[in-house]
Amino acid sequence: MHKKHESCKEKQNGQLYRIGMFAQMNHITIKTLRFYEEQGLLAPACVDGENGYRYYSMDQMAQLHQITALKQAGFTLGDIKKLKQGEDETAFLKRKKTELLAQIAELAGQIAVIEGYLAGGEASLDAPVLVRTIPAVIAATAKARIESYDDLFELMPAMGAEMERLGCRCASPEYCFTHYLEPGYKEENILIETCEAVTEKKQDSDIVTFQDFPEIQAACIFHKGSYHEFSRSYAAVLHFIEENGYEICGNIRERYIDGVWNKDTEEEWLSEIQIPVRKIK
Numbered sequence: 001m002h003k004k005h006e007s008c009k010e011k012q013n014g015q016l017y018r019i020g021m022f023a024q025m026n027h028i029t030i031k032t033l034r035f036y037e038e039q040g041l042l043a044p045a046c047v048d049g050e051n052g053y054r055y056y057s058m059d060q061m062a063q064l065h066q067i068t069a070l071k072q073a074g075f076t077l078g079d080i081k082k083l084k085q086g087e088d089e090t091a092f093l094k095r096k097k098t099e100l101l102a103q104i105a106e107l108a109g110q111i112a113v114i115e116g117y118l119a120g121g122e123a124s125l126d127a128p129v130l131v132r133t134i135p136a137v138i139a140a141t142a143k144a145r146i147e148s149y150d151d152l153f154e155l156m157p158a159m160g161a162e163m164e165r166l167g168c169r170c171a172s173p174e175y176c177f178t179h180y181l182e183p184g185y186k187e188e189n190i191l192i193e194t195c196e197a198v199t200e201k202k203q204d205s206d207i208v209t210f211q212d213f214p215e216i217q218a219a220c221i222f223h224k225g226s227y228h229e230f231s232r233s234y235a236a237v238l239h240f241i242e243e244n245g246y247e248i249c250g251n252i253r254e255r256y257i258d259g260v261w262n263k264d265t266e267e268e269w270l271s272e273i274q275i276p277v278r279k280i281k
Contacts (some may be wrong), residue, residue, distance in 0.1 A: 018053055019034075019053070019054040037054075128221070131217060134215065134218050134274060136213060138201055140166075141196075141209055142193070142209075143191070144191075147188055152194075153260060163198070168196075168198045168202055168208075169198060169200070171199055174196075175197035179192065219275045221233050223273060230271075230273070248275055252276075254273055255272040
């Protein structure tokens, strides 16, 4: 809906400028002025009823400059129209500021990933650190205290057999991970919890129990190769957490994607380190 134009015969106060001159004075195109008129943002001060010439007044320069400034601040023409129609200006500006700060935070995260590539050299392109959401899951779990990390996968066959006996169905996509339940790094006597996502809970047994794991935000990095080389990937993800204003807020997960059960060599093993994090306020 367009504003009805005032006749130039009715408007006699103040200097009027034809659209071409007004466009030149404000370093803007005639096409843009016509578009603003169509959008209901800036109508001519008057229109000559005989020839259709559009005229603008000097005080309309301030309106035009406001539109230009708001566009530079990231406002859409739809936003500007709402402001002109009377929406609360302070609340609108605060909301836009919040949106821009969120965009800045997202861009800062993208820059951090690029900086990680640059700092780590070309090889780091294979394993960037990403902060992503890990969905909530139901998991069959088995706790054990192992003598060394080499004993970890000796637990898997017994756990798998018990899950089969209980009638478990693994979730799709598959999600198998291990928690380390005691703080700090230990070389021996390690308390772990192995978890396998399932479609539903079954009756707990002496070997397997069932838990709900809530959705988490985690800093994640993929690791290709032997588990004995995990320290390199841990160093990268922990450095990312520290440099980007995060703190650890839960048990670290090691997710196993490919391993001895389906690959011929350690070089083909694929794992993912997932560290629950939150932004430091």
